[in-house]
Amino acid sequence: xxxxxxxxxxxxxxxxxxxxxxxxxxxxxxxxxxxxxxxxxxxxxxxxxxxxxxxxxxxxxxxxxxxxxxxxxxxxxxxxxxxxxxxxxxxxxxxxxxxxxxxxxxxxxxxxxxxxxxxxxxxxxxxxxxxxxxxxxxxxxxxxxxxxxxxxxxxxxxxxxxxxxxxxxxxxxxxxxxxxxxxxxxxxxxxxxxxxxxxxxxxxxxxxxxxxxxxxxxxxxxxxxxxxxxxxxxxxxxxxxxxxxxxxxxxxxxxxxxxxxx
Amino acid sequence: xxxxxxxxxxxxxxxxxxxxxxxxxxxxxxxxxxxxxxxxxxxxxxxxxxxxxxxxxxxxxxxxxxxxxxxxxxxxxxxxxxxxxxxxxxxxxxxxxxxxxxxxxxxxxxxxxxxxxxxxxxxxxxxxxxxxxxxxxxxxxxxxxxxxxxxxxxxxxxxxxxxxxxxxxxxxxxxxxxxxxxxxxxxxxxxxxxxxxxxxxxxxxxxxxxxxxxxxxxxxxxxxxxxxxxxxxx
Numbered sequence: 001x002x003x004x005x006x007x008x009x010x011x012x013x014x015x016x017x018x019x020x021x022x023x024x025x026x027x028x029x030x031x032x033x034x035x036x037x038x039x040x041x042x043x044x045x046x047x048x049x050x051x052x053x054x055x056x057x058x059x060x061x062x063x064x065x066x067x068x069x070x071x072x073x074x075x076x077x078x079x080x081x082x083x084x085x086x087x088x089x090x091x092x093x094x095x096x097x098x099x100x101x102x103x104x105x106x107x108x109x110x111x112x113x114x115x116x117x118x119x120x121x122x123x124x125x126x127x128x129x130x131x132x133x134x135x136x137x138x139x140x141x142x143x144x145x146x147x148x149x150x151x152x153x154x155x156x157x158x159x160x161x162x163x164x165x166x167x168x169x170x171x172x173x174x175x176x177x178x179x180x181x182x183x184x185x186x187x188x189x190x191x192x193x194x195x196x197x198x199x200x201x202x203x204x205x206x207x208x209x210x211x212x213x214x215x216x217x218x219x220x221x222x223x224x225x226x227x228x229x230x231x232x233x234x235x236x237x238x239x240x241x242x243x244x245x246x247x248x249x250x251x252x253x254x255x256x257x258x259x260x261x262x
Numbered sequence: 263x264x265x266x267x268x269x270x271x272x273x274x275x276x277x278x279x280x281x282x283x284x285x286x287x288x289x290x291x292x293x294x295x296x297x298x299x300x301x302x303x304x305x306x307x308x309x310x311x312x313x314x315x316x317x318x319x320x321x322x323x324x325x326x327x328x329x330x331x332x333x334x335x336x337x338x339x340x341x342x343x344x345x346x347x348x349x350x351x352x353x354x355x356x357x358x359x360x361x362x363x364x365x366x367x368x369x370x371x372x373x374x375x376x377x378x379x380x381x382x383x384x385x386x387x388x389x390x391x392x393x394x395x396x397x398x399x400x401x402x403x404x405x406x407x408x409x410x411x412x413x414x415x416x417x418x419x420x421x422x423x424x425x426x427x428x429x430x431x432x433x434x435x436x437x438x439x440x441x442x443x444x445x446x447x448x449x450x451x452x453x454x455x456x457x458x459x460x461x462x463x464x465x466x467x468x469x470x471x472x473x474x475x476x477x478x479x480x481x482x483x484x485x486x487x488x489x490x491x492x493x494x495x496x
Contacts, residue, residue: 162344165312170410171334171362180357185348 032235039231052223059219060240066137066208066215067201073141074201075194078148082156085149104146113207115139120211140204147197155189162254188259195252199245206241210222216240263290263323263414263445270308270318278304280469282318286462291446293460295453299493300466303341303418303450309447310416322414334362337407339417343399345391351378351402352387354411354480363410377405381435397428401435408439417448433459453495454481465491 036043048056081103084096107115119139120132129135159182167177209218217237224233267284271277278301286292294302303432307313308320311327320327326332342489359365365373378387381401391399400420407415419428420436431456440459450456456463457477465473465488473485483489 070472160344162340163346166338166340166344169310169312169333169336169338170358171330172358176361180361181346185346188348 036231036235042231043232045232045236047227047229048220048223048236052219052227055219056216056223056236056240059214059216062214062217062219063202063205063242066140066213067205069197070137070140070144070161070201070205071194071198073137074144074148074197081145081149081150082152100146104149107143107146110143112140112143112204113210115143115214116207117210133208134190134211136211136213138207140201140208143204144197144201147200148194151190151193151197152186154193155186158189159185191259192252192256195248197257199248200239202244202248214255263292264288264321265292265309266321266324268319268321270315270320272301272304272308272313272315272317276284278469279308281313281469282469284471284474286474289462290443291440291460292447292448292462292464293456294447294464294466295451295456295491296466296472297494301469303468305464305466306416306418306447306449310336312338333412335413337410337412337415339400339403339407339415339420341419343396343403344390345399345403345406347391350388350390351383351394351399351405354391354402355406358406359409372404373409377409378402380408381405395428396424397431400424400428400432404432404435404439408442408444412444414445414447417446417450419449419451421450421452451495456480 081100085100087093087096089096116136116139119142120135124130124132124135163181167181172181205215206217208215209221212218220233220237224230227233265284265286270279270282270284272279282305294305296302298392304313308315308436309322309327311320311329311333314328322332325332325335335350345351346357349357352371354373356367356370358369359370375384375387378384383398384403386394386398386402391402394402404420407410417436421432424432429452431460433452437455437459445477446459448460457480460477463474463479464471465479465485467487473479473483473488479488481490482494
Protein backbone atom coordinates (compact mmCIF):
# COMPACT_ATOMS: atom_id res chain seq x y z
CA UNK A 1 0.00 0.00 0.00
CA UNK A 2 2.79 2.35 0.95
CA UNK A 3 4.61 1.44 -2.25
CA UNK A 4 1.62 2.39 -4.35
CA UNK A 5 1.36 5.61 -2.43
CA UNK A 6 4.98 6.45 -3.23
CA UNK A 7 4.53 5.67 -6.90
CA UNK A 8 1.44 7.86 -7.00
CA UNK A 9 3.35 10.63 -5.29
CA UNK A 10 6.10 10.42 -7.86
CA UNK A 11 3.60 10.43 -10.72
CA UNK A 12 1.78 13.36 -9.18
CA UNK A 13 4.94 15.41 -9.35
CA UNK A 14 5.58 14.38 -12.95
CA UNK A 15 2.02 15.18 -13.93
CA UNK A 16 2.27 18.56 -12.25
CA UNK A 17 5.43 19.35 -14.20
CA UNK A 18 3.88 18.13 -17.42
CA UNK A 19 0.77 20.23 -16.98
CA UNK A 20 2.81 23.31 -16.10
CA UNK A 21 4.92 23.03 -19.25
CA UNK A 22 1.84 22.28 -21.29
CA UNK A 23 0.12 25.43 -20.01
CA UNK A 24 3.15 27.63 -20.63
CA UNK A 25 3.56 26.39 -24.19
CA UNK A 26 -0.16 26.72 -24.79
CA UNK A 27 -0.15 30.35 -23.63
CA UNK A 28 2.78 31.16 -25.91
CA UNK A 29 0.99 29.51 -28.83
CA UNK A 30 -2.11 31.55 -28.05
CA UNK A 31 0.00 34.71 -28.00
CA UNK A 32 1.45 33.83 -31.41
CA UNK A 33 -2.00 32.95 -32.72
CA UNK A 34 -3.21 36.37 -31.59
CA UNK A 35 -0.34 38.07 -33.43
CA UNK A 36 -0.95 36.04 -36.55
CA UNK A 37 -4.66 36.66 -36.58
CA UNK A 38 -4.47 40.36 -35.88
CA UNK A 39 -2.38 41.08 -38.95
CA UNK A 40 -4.21 42.95 -41.71
CA UNK A 41 -4.55 39.98 -44.07
CA UNK A 42 -5.33 36.34 -43.42
CA UNK A 43 -2.51 34.13 -42.14
CA UNK A 44 -1.55 32.02 -45.16
CA UNK A 45 1.64 30.09 -44.63
CA UNK A 46 1.26 28.35 -48.01
CA UNK A 47 1.84 31.70 -49.74
CA UNK A 48 5.43 31.55 -48.72
CA UNK A 49 5.94 27.79 -48.69
CA UNK A 50 4.49 26.94 -52.10
CA UNK A 51 6.96 28.88 -54.19
CA UNK A 52 9.78 29.52 -51.78
CA UNK A 53 9.75 26.42 -49.61
CA UNK A 54 12.78 25.01 -51.39
CA UNK A 55 14.71 28.23 -51.12
CA UNK A 56 13.93 28.51 -47.41
CA UNK A 57 14.90 24.90 -46.86
CA UNK A 58 18.18 25.61 -48.61
CA UNK A 59 18.71 28.60 -46.34
CA UNK A 60 17.88 26.46 -43.31
CA UNK A 61 20.48 23.89 -44.38
CA UNK A 62 23.02 26.59 -45.13
CA UNK A 63 22.58 28.04 -41.67
CA UNK A 64 23.34 24.63 -40.16
CA UNK A 65 26.29 23.93 -42.48
CA UNK A 66 27.85 27.35 -41.98
CA UNK A 67 27.39 27.08 -38.22
CA UNK A 68 29.18 23.74 -38.27
CA UNK A 69 32.05 25.22 -40.24
CA UNK A 70 32.26 28.14 -37.85
CA UNK A 71 32.17 25.76 -34.88
CA UNK A 72 35.09 23.78 -36.30
CA UNK A 73 37.01 26.89 -37.34
CA UNK A 74 36.54 28.64 -34.03
CA UNK A 75 37.48 25.47 -32.14
CA UNK A 76 40.79 25.33 -33.98
CA UNK A 77 41.46 29.05 -33.63
CA UNK A 78 40.24 29.10 -30.03
CA UNK A 79 42.51 26.17 -29.19
CA UNK A 80 45.46 28.03 -30.75
CA UNK A 81 44.61 31.06 -28.64
CA UNK A 82 44.44 28.86 -25.57
CA UNK A 83 47.88 27.45 -26.38
CA UNK A 84 49.20 30.97 -26.92
CA UNK A 85 47.81 32.22 -23.62
CA UNK A 86 49.45 29.35 -21.73
CA UNK A 87 52.65 29.21 -23.74
CA UNK A 88 55.93 28.92 -21.87
CA UNK A 89 58.33 29.84 -24.65
CA UNK A 90 60.77 32.36 -23.27
CA UNK A 91 60.34 36.07 -24.17
CA UNK A 92 57.96 35.13 -26.94
CA UNK A 93 55.35 33.91 -24.47
CA UNK A 94 54.70 37.36 -23.01
CA UNK A 95 54.12 38.69 -26.51
CA UNK A 96 51.69 35.83 -27.23
CA UNK A 97 49.86 36.44 -23.96
CA UNK A 98 49.60 40.16 -24.63
CA UNK A 99 48.35 39.41 -28.13
CA UNK A 100 45.57 37.11 -26.96
CA UNK A 101 44.56 39.56 -24.21
CA UNK A 102 44.34 42.56 -26.54
CA UNK A 103 42.60 40.49 -29.19
CA UNK A 104 40.07 39.21 -26.65
CA UNK A 105 39.34 42.75 -25.41
CA UNK A 106 38.76 44.00 -28.94
CA UNK A 107 36.44 41.15 -29.84
CA UNK A 108 34.49 41.40 -26.57
CA UNK A 109 33.95 45.08 -27.28
CA UNK A 110 32.84 44.68 -30.89
CA UNK A 111 29.23 43.96 -31.93
CA UNK A 112 29.16 40.95 -34.23
CA UNK A 113 27.36 42.96 -36.92
CA UNK A 114 30.15 45.52 -36.92
CA UNK A 115 32.80 42.81 -37.14
CA UNK A 116 31.01 41.22 -40.10
CA UNK A 117 30.67 44.43 -42.14
CA UNK A 118 34.19 45.59 -41.33
CA UNK A 119 35.62 42.20 -42.36
CA UNK A 120 33.65 41.92 -45.57
CA UNK A 121 33.63 45.55 -46.72
CA UNK A 122 36.90 46.90 -45.32
CA UNK A 123 39.45 44.24 -44.42
CA UNK A 124 38.72 41.90 -47.34
CA UNK A 125 38.88 44.60 -50.05
CA UNK A 126 42.04 46.01 -48.44
CA UNK A 127 43.71 42.73 -49.43
CA UNK A 128 42.03 42.75 -52.80
CA UNK A 129 39.60 40.00 -51.85
CA UNK A 130 35.95 40.65 -52.60
CA UNK A 131 34.48 37.34 -51.47
CA UNK A 132 32.12 38.74 -48.87
CA UNK A 133 30.73 35.34 -47.90
CA UNK A 134 34.18 34.11 -47.02
CA UNK A 135 34.95 37.14 -44.90
CA UNK A 136 31.56 37.00 -43.25
CA UNK A 137 32.22 33.44 -42.15
CA UNK A 138 35.75 34.36 -41.07
CA UNK A 139 34.30 37.19 -38.99
CA UNK A 140 32.03 34.70 -37.22
CA UNK A 141 34.97 32.37 -36.58
CA UNK A 142 37.08 35.19 -35.20
CA UNK A 143 34.21 36.51 -33.12
CA UNK A 144 33.69 33.12 -31.45
CA UNK A 145 37.34 32.22 -30.86
CA UNK A 146 37.91 34.11 -27.57
CA UNK A 147 34.81 32.44 -26.13
CA UNK A 148 36.11 29.07 -27.30
CA UNK A 149 39.51 29.87 -25.79
CA UNK A 150 37.83 30.34 -22.41
CA UNK A 151 35.97 27.08 -22.81
CA UNK A 152 39.29 25.29 -23.37
CA UNK A 153 40.82 27.08 -20.42
CA UNK A 154 38.00 25.99 -18.13
CA UNK A 155 38.09 22.43 -19.46
CA UNK A 156 41.83 22.01 -18.94
CA UNK A 157 41.67 23.57 -15.48
CA UNK A 158 39.39 20.73 -14.36
CA UNK A 159 42.54 18.59 -14.24
CA UNK A 160 44.38 19.48 -11.05
CA UNK A 161 48.10 19.92 -10.57
CA UNK A 162 48.04 16.85 -8.33
CA UNK A 163 46.62 14.77 -11.16
CA UNK A 164 49.54 15.74 -13.39
CA UNK A 165 51.91 14.85 -10.54
CA UNK A 166 50.24 11.47 -10.19
CA UNK A 167 50.51 10.83 -13.94
CA UNK A 168 54.24 11.53 -13.76
CA UNK A 169 54.65 9.39 -10.69
CA UNK A 170 52.92 6.38 -12.25
CA UNK A 171 55.19 6.74 -15.25
CA UNK A 172 52.71 7.42 -18.05
CA UNK A 173 54.30 8.56 -21.30
CA UNK A 174 53.14 11.86 -22.79
CA UNK A 175 51.04 10.06 -25.36
CA UNK A 176 49.41 7.85 -22.73
CA UNK A 177 48.65 10.85 -20.52
CA UNK A 178 46.75 12.59 -23.30
CA UNK A 179 45.15 9.49 -24.75
CA UNK A 180 43.84 7.90 -21.57
CA UNK A 181 43.71 10.61 -18.93
CA UNK A 182 43.70 14.20 -20.18
CA UNK A 183 41.66 14.16 -23.39
CA UNK A 184 38.81 11.98 -22.03
CA UNK A 185 38.39 14.38 -19.12
CA UNK A 186 38.73 17.51 -21.21
CA UNK A 187 36.16 16.35 -23.76
CA UNK A 188 33.60 15.73 -21.05
CA UNK A 189 34.17 19.24 -19.74
CA UNK A 190 34.17 20.73 -23.24
CA UNK A 191 31.00 19.30 -24.71
CA UNK A 192 28.26 21.23 -22.87
CA UNK A 193 29.81 24.71 -23.28
CA UNK A 194 30.73 23.92 -26.88
CA UNK A 195 27.11 23.10 -27.63
CA UNK A 196 26.10 26.41 -26.10
CA UNK A 197 28.60 28.04 -28.42
CA UNK A 198 27.05 26.22 -31.35
CA UNK A 199 23.74 27.72 -30.40
CA UNK A 200 25.34 31.18 -30.24
CA UNK A 201 26.83 30.66 -33.69
CA UNK A 202 23.48 29.65 -35.20
CA UNK A 203 21.88 32.75 -33.77
CA UNK A 204 24.80 34.93 -34.84
CA UNK A 205 24.82 33.56 -38.37
CA UNK A 206 21.52 35.38 -39.01
CA UNK A 207 23.55 38.58 -39.23
CA UNK A 208 25.23 37.28 -42.37
CA UNK A 209 22.08 38.37 -44.20
CA UNK A 210 23.65 41.86 -44.47
CA UNK A 211 26.12 40.28 -46.90
CA UNK A 212 23.22 38.73 -48.87
CA UNK A 213 24.49 35.38 -47.68
CA UNK A 214 22.06 32.62 -48.53
CA UNK A 215 21.16 31.58 -44.99
CA UNK A 216 17.82 31.21 -43.25
CA UNK A 217 17.19 34.86 -42.42
CA UNK A 218 18.11 36.08 -45.89
CA UNK A 219 16.10 33.47 -47.79
CA UNK A 220 13.01 34.34 -45.79
CA UNK A 221 13.51 38.06 -46.42
CA UNK A 222 13.61 37.24 -50.14
CA UNK A 223 10.48 35.12 -49.94
CA UNK A 224 8.72 37.89 -48.04
CA UNK A 225 9.64 40.57 -50.55
CA UNK A 226 8.15 38.49 -53.37
CA UNK A 227 5.01 37.27 -51.62
CA UNK A 228 4.36 40.13 -49.17
CA UNK A 229 3.65 37.46 -46.55
CA UNK A 230 5.57 39.30 -43.85
CA UNK A 231 3.86 38.00 -40.75
CA UNK A 232 4.02 34.43 -42.03
CA UNK A 233 7.69 34.84 -42.97
CA UNK A 234 8.83 36.24 -39.65
CA UNK A 235 6.95 33.67 -37.61
CA UNK A 236 8.25 30.85 -39.80
CA UNK A 237 11.78 32.21 -39.42
CA UNK A 238 11.44 32.36 -35.67
CA UNK A 239 10.08 28.83 -35.51
CA UNK A 240 12.84 27.44 -37.72
CA UNK A 241 15.58 28.90 -35.52
CA UNK A 242 13.93 27.42 -32.45
CA UNK A 243 13.70 24.05 -34.17
CA UNK A 244 17.49 24.00 -34.26
CA UNK A 245 18.35 25.65 -30.96
CA UNK A 246 15.89 24.14 -28.50
CA UNK A 247 16.77 20.46 -29.17
CA UNK A 248 20.41 21.51 -28.96
CA UNK A 249 20.03 23.08 -25.53
CA UNK A 250 18.01 20.09 -24.32
CA UNK A 251 20.75 17.74 -25.51
CA UNK A 252 23.30 19.88 -23.68
CA UNK A 253 21.30 19.56 -20.48
CA UNK A 254 21.11 15.78 -20.85
CA UNK A 255 24.86 15.52 -21.43
CA UNK A 256 25.62 17.77 -18.48
CA UNK A 257 23.45 15.67 -16.24
CA UNK A 258 24.92 12.38 -17.44
CA UNK A 259 28.54 13.52 -17.18
CA UNK A 260 28.28 15.46 -13.97
CA UNK A 261 28.78 12.31 -11.92
CA UNK A 262 31.50 10.74 -13.98
CA UNK B 263 65.01 2.51 4.89
CA UNK B 264 67.75 5.04 4.47
CA UNK B 265 67.22 8.78 4.02
CA UNK B 266 69.99 11.17 3.05
CA UNK B 267 69.27 14.88 2.56
CA UNK B 268 72.10 17.12 1.37
CA UNK B 269 71.84 20.93 1.53
CA UNK B 270 68.19 20.66 0.67
CA UNK B 271 66.40 23.95 -0.01
CA UNK B 272 63.14 24.58 -1.77
CA UNK B 273 61.17 27.71 -2.54
CA UNK B 274 57.95 28.51 -4.34
CA UNK B 275 57.52 32.25 -4.01
CA UNK B 276 58.96 32.19 -0.52
CA UNK B 277 61.53 29.85 0.92
CA UNK B 278 59.80 26.75 2.26
CA UNK B 279 62.76 24.52 3.10
CA UNK B 280 65.99 25.99 4.32
CA UNK B 281 69.25 24.13 3.80
CA UNK B 282 68.40 20.80 5.42
CA UNK B 283 71.11 18.20 6.03
CA UNK B 284 69.79 15.00 7.50
CA UNK B 285 70.66 11.31 7.73
CA UNK B 286 68.52 8.47 8.94
CA UNK B 287 68.82 4.72 8.73
CA UNK B 288 66.96 1.67 9.92
CA UNK B 289 63.36 2.82 10.44
CA UNK B 290 60.30 1.59 8.58
CA UNK B 291 57.58 4.08 9.42
CA UNK B 292 58.52 7.73 9.62
CA UNK B 293 56.10 10.49 10.59
CA UNK B 294 56.68 14.14 9.70
CA UNK B 295 54.80 16.53 11.98
CA UNK B 296 54.61 20.29 12.49
CA UNK B 297 52.20 23.19 12.14
CA UNK B 298 50.75 24.21 8.76
CA UNK B 299 53.36 26.00 6.69
CA UNK B 300 56.31 24.38 8.43
CA UNK B 301 57.33 22.74 5.16
CA UNK B 302 56.37 19.16 5.99
CA UNK B 303 54.29 18.51 2.87
CA UNK B 304 57.03 20.03 0.74
CA UNK B 305 59.62 17.78 2.36
CA UNK B 306 57.40 14.77 1.64
CA UNK B 307 57.04 15.77 -2.01
CA UNK B 308 60.80 16.16 -2.36
CA UNK B 309 61.42 12.81 -0.65
CA UNK B 310 59.08 11.16 -3.13
CA UNK B 311 60.62 12.90 -6.12
CA UNK B 312 57.26 14.43 -6.99
CA UNK B 313 58.91 17.84 -7.08
CA UNK B 314 62.45 18.84 -7.93
CA UNK B 315 64.24 20.77 -5.16
CA UNK B 316 65.51 24.27 -5.95
CA UNK B 317 68.80 23.32 -4.35
CA UNK B 318 70.40 20.19 -2.91
CA UNK B 319 69.90 16.47 -3.32
CA UNK B 320 67.69 13.75 -1.89
CA UNK B 321 68.80 10.13 -1.70
CA UNK B 322 66.55 7.32 -0.51
CA UNK B 323 68.20 3.92 -0.06
CA UNK B 324 71.14 5.37 -1.99
CA UNK B 325 68.98 6.21 -5.02
CA UNK B 326 68.62 9.71 -6.40
CA UNK B 327 64.88 10.34 -6.07
CA UNK B 328 64.70 12.17 -9.39
CA UNK B 329 65.40 8.99 -11.35
CA UNK B 330 62.34 7.50 -13.02
CA UNK B 331 63.28 4.05 -11.75
CA UNK B 332 62.89 5.38 -8.20
CA UNK B 333 59.48 6.86 -9.00
CA UNK B 334 58.27 3.46 -10.11
CA UNK B 335 59.32 1.97 -6.79
CA UNK B 336 57.16 4.21 -4.59
CA UNK B 337 53.52 4.88 -3.90
CA UNK B 338 52.09 8.29 -3.04
CA UNK B 339 48.78 8.91 -1.31
CA UNK B 340 47.55 12.46 -1.72
CA UNK B 341 45.59 14.64 0.67
CA UNK B 342 42.59 14.45 -1.56
CA UNK B 343 42.34 10.93 -3.01
CA UNK B 344 43.39 12.22 -6.45
CA UNK B 345 41.81 9.34 -8.33
CA UNK B 346 41.18 9.96 -12.02
CA UNK B 347 37.56 11.11 -11.94
CA UNK B 348 36.51 9.70 -15.31
CA UNK B 349 37.54 6.14 -14.45
CA UNK B 350 35.96 3.65 -12.06
CA UNK B 351 37.82 2.58 -8.92
CA UNK B 352 38.90 -0.61 -10.68
CA UNK B 353 39.99 1.17 -13.87
CA UNK B 354 41.96 3.66 -11.81
CA UNK B 355 44.21 0.77 -10.88
CA UNK B 356 44.13 -1.36 -14.02
CA UNK B 357 45.04 1.51 -16.35
CA UNK B 358 48.33 2.00 -14.49
CA UNK B 359 49.11 -1.70 -14.32
CA UNK B 360 48.35 -2.17 -18.02
CA UNK B 361 49.90 0.94 -19.49
CA UNK B 362 52.93 1.52 -17.32
CA UNK B 363 53.75 -1.85 -15.73
CA UNK B 364 53.10 -4.09 -18.72
CA UNK B 365 50.47 -6.34 -17.14
CA UNK B 366 47.93 -8.17 -19.30
CA UNK B 367 44.34 -6.99 -18.90
CA UNK B 368 43.07 -10.03 -16.96
CA UNK B 369 46.14 -9.99 -14.82
CA UNK B 370 45.68 -6.29 -14.04
CA UNK B 371 42.03 -6.79 -13.11
CA UNK B 372 42.96 -9.62 -10.77
CA UNK B 373 45.61 -7.55 -8.99
CA UNK B 374 43.31 -4.52 -8.75
CA UNK B 375 40.52 -6.63 -7.25
CA UNK B 376 42.92 -8.18 -4.77
CA UNK B 377 43.92 -4.79 -3.35
CA UNK B 378 40.44 -3.30 -3.48
CA UNK B 379 39.29 -6.33 -1.50
CA UNK B 380 42.11 -5.79 0.97
CA UNK B 381 40.84 -2.25 1.53
CA UNK B 382 37.26 -3.59 1.90
CA UNK B 383 35.94 -2.21 -1.36
CA UNK B 384 34.75 -5.48 -2.92
CA UNK B 385 31.32 -4.10 -3.76
CA UNK B 386 32.54 -0.81 -5.22
CA UNK B 387 34.71 -1.95 -8.17
CA UNK B 388 32.77 -0.20 -10.89
CA UNK B 389 31.74 2.92 -9.07
CA UNK B 390 33.04 6.31 -10.09
CA UNK B 391 35.18 8.14 -7.49
CA UNK B 392 32.45 10.80 -7.31
CA UNK B 393 29.85 8.25 -6.31
CA UNK B 394 31.63 6.83 -3.28
CA UNK B 395 32.31 8.43 0.10
CA UNK B 396 35.52 10.36 0.75
CA UNK B 397 36.77 7.55 2.95
CA UNK B 398 36.10 4.92 0.29
CA UNK B 399 37.81 7.02 -2.36
CA UNK B 400 40.82 7.50 -0.13
CA UNK B 401 40.96 3.77 0.58
CA UNK B 402 40.77 3.12 -3.16
CA UNK B 403 43.74 5.44 -3.65
CA UNK B 404 45.62 3.44 -1.02
CA UNK B 405 44.72 0.26 -2.92
CA UNK B 406 46.01 1.96 -6.08
CA UNK B 407 49.32 2.78 -4.44
CA UNK B 408 49.69 -0.75 -3.01
CA UNK B 409 48.80 -2.51 -6.25
CA UNK B 410 52.02 -1.19 -7.82
CA UNK B 411 53.93 -3.12 -5.18
CA UNK B 412 55.96 -0.12 -3.99
CA UNK B 413 58.90 -0.35 -1.62
CA UNK B 414 57.98 2.90 0.10
CA UNK B 415 54.56 4.48 0.55
CA UNK B 416 54.30 8.22 1.06
CA UNK B 417 51.15 9.72 2.56
CA UNK B 418 50.43 13.45 2.60
CA UNK B 419 47.81 14.11 5.28
CA UNK B 420 45.64 11.31 3.90
CA UNK B 421 42.74 12.21 6.16
CA UNK B 422 42.85 16.01 6.01
CA UNK B 423 39.67 16.26 3.98
CA UNK B 424 37.71 13.63 5.94
CA UNK B 425 35.42 13.82 8.95
CA UNK B 426 36.44 12.00 12.18
CA UNK B 427 34.56 8.78 11.37
CA UNK B 428 36.04 8.49 7.89
CA UNK B 429 39.44 9.44 9.29
CA UNK B 430 39.23 6.51 11.66
CA UNK B 431 38.08 4.27 8.79
CA UNK B 432 41.07 5.21 6.61
CA UNK B 433 43.70 5.18 9.35
CA UNK B 434 42.65 1.81 10.70
CA UNK B 435 42.87 0.48 7.14
CA UNK B 436 46.42 1.83 6.96
CA UNK B 437 47.32 0.30 10.33
CA UNK B 438 46.22 -3.07 8.99
CA UNK B 439 48.85 -2.68 6.28
CA UNK B 440 51.66 -2.91 8.81
CA UNK B 441 51.73 -6.66 8.20
CA UNK B 442 52.73 -6.07 4.56
CA UNK B 443 56.15 -4.98 5.77
CA UNK B 444 56.32 -1.88 3.60
CA UNK B 445 58.16 1.34 4.41
CA UNK B 446 56.01 4.36 5.16
CA UNK B 447 56.74 8.08 5.27
CA UNK B 448 53.79 10.24 6.15
CA UNK B 449 52.56 13.67 7.15
CA UNK B 450 49.56 13.86 9.43
CA UNK B 451 47.86 15.92 12.12
CA UNK B 452 46.42 12.88 13.86
CA UNK B 453 48.82 12.32 16.76
CA UNK B 454 47.19 9.11 18.00
CA UNK B 455 47.94 7.62 14.59
CA UNK B 456 51.55 8.83 14.82
CA UNK B 457 51.91 7.11 18.21
CA UNK B 458 50.41 3.86 16.96
CA UNK B 459 52.04 3.68 13.59
CA UNK B 460 55.36 5.55 13.47
CA UNK B 461 58.67 4.23 14.68
CA UNK B 462 60.45 7.54 14.05
CA UNK B 463 59.26 11.15 14.20
CA UNK B 464 60.52 14.26 12.46
CA UNK B 465 59.27 17.58 13.82
CA UNK B 466 59.53 20.56 11.49
CA UNK B 467 59.35 24.28 12.01
CA UNK B 468 59.95 27.14 9.59
CA UNK B 469 61.51 24.98 6.92
CA UNK B 470 63.93 23.21 9.25
CA UNK B 471 63.99 19.86 11.03
CA UNK B 472 63.88 21.04 14.60
CA UNK B 473 63.65 17.81 16.53
CA UNK B 474 63.62 14.15 15.60
CA UNK B 475 63.70 10.81 17.36
CA UNK B 476 61.69 7.79 18.42
CA UNK B 477 58.00 8.32 19.32
CA UNK B 478 58.83 9.05 22.97
CA UNK B 479 59.95 12.56 21.93
CA UNK B 480 56.25 13.35 21.89
CA UNK B 481 56.11 12.72 25.65
CA UNK B 482 59.46 14.32 26.47
CA UNK B 483 59.95 17.12 23.95
CA UNK B 484 63.33 18.82 24.19
CA UNK B 485 62.56 21.96 22.25
CA UNK B 486 60.15 24.67 23.30
CA UNK B 487 58.45 24.56 19.89
CA UNK B 488 57.58 20.87 20.11
CA UNK B 489 56.29 21.40 23.67
CA UNK B 490 54.03 24.18 22.41
CA UNK B 491 52.98 22.06 19.45
CA UNK B 492 52.02 19.16 21.72
CA UNK B 493 49.99 21.53 23.91
CA UNK B 494 48.13 22.92 20.91
CA UNK B 495 47.25 19.63 19.25
CA UNK B 496 45.95 18.21 22.50
